[in-house]
Amino acid sequence: MRIVLLGPPGSGKGTQAIRLAEHLAIPQLSTGDILRCAVAAETSIGKKVKTAMERGELVPDELVVAVVAERILQADAKTGFILDGFPRTVGQARALDDMLRTRGLDLDCVLELKVDEEVLLGRILNRAKEAVGNGQSARTDDTEEALKVRLKEYRRQTEPLIDYYCARGMLKSIDGLQPIASVATSLLEALDA
Ligand code: AMP
Numbered sequence: 204m205r206i207v208l209l210g211p212p213g214s215g216k217g218t219q220a221i222r223l224a225e226h227l228a229i230p231q232l233s234t235g236d237i238l239r240c241a242v243a244a245e246t247s248i249g250k251k252v253k254t255a256m257e258r259g260e261l262v263p264d265e266l267v268v269a270v271v272a273e274r275i276l277q278a279d280a281k282t283g284f285i286l287d288g289f290p291r292t293v294g295q296a297r298a299l300d301d302m303l304r305t306r307g308l309d310l311d312c313v314l315e316l317k318v319d320e321e322v323l324l325g326r327i328l329n330r331a332k333e334a335v336g337n338g339q340s341a342r343t344d345d346t347e348e349a350l351k352v353r354l355k356e357y358r359r360q361t362e363p364l365i366d367y368y369c370a371r372g373m374l375k376s377i378d379g380l381q382p383i384a385s386v387a388t389s390l391l392e393a394l395d396a
Contacts, residue, residue, distance in 0.1 A: 217235075229283040293367055
């Protein structure tokens, strides 16, 4: 199965993508994770995206599209994948359509996690606190200032994807405010439907 998981920052995409990937035995492809690794490894891509990521801005389409195009060709993605954090713009969605179409493939489903904006800030700040409590370093964009930018980017650039996929009859929306296990069940039910 080829699935896209959509949702604002703090909606639980990462947590749910990992659970879903285990359940379906397909990889979770998180562009955020791939880019954070590139930043940590100080690769040429990492150096290009570091500042934008710290600010909470999106990185350029062509760069992230190239990263995904390469990743979905890897052997573990042959039977399917869950895209977590991609596409985030209509341009990226079109590029994804093209890259799948040239291989005679298509997406099976787009799952949207719906969470009220007021809840998101609390969740993100909590995630940062928990990371520090566990002796890890918090994400550099898990700050109030960067979250404001991330939400603005989501509203402006990513929310239009809801209409984009809805018009294709691919979108299923799930209440992301439920407990984690209930969201996971709802996602599986949506995929079965
Ligand atoms: P995430 O881990 O999905 O919250 O992504 C963290 C950051 O990585 C985002 O705020 C962007 O700076 C960058 N990023 C991840 N995925 C994308 C994407 N599809 N398009 C543009 N920027 C992205």
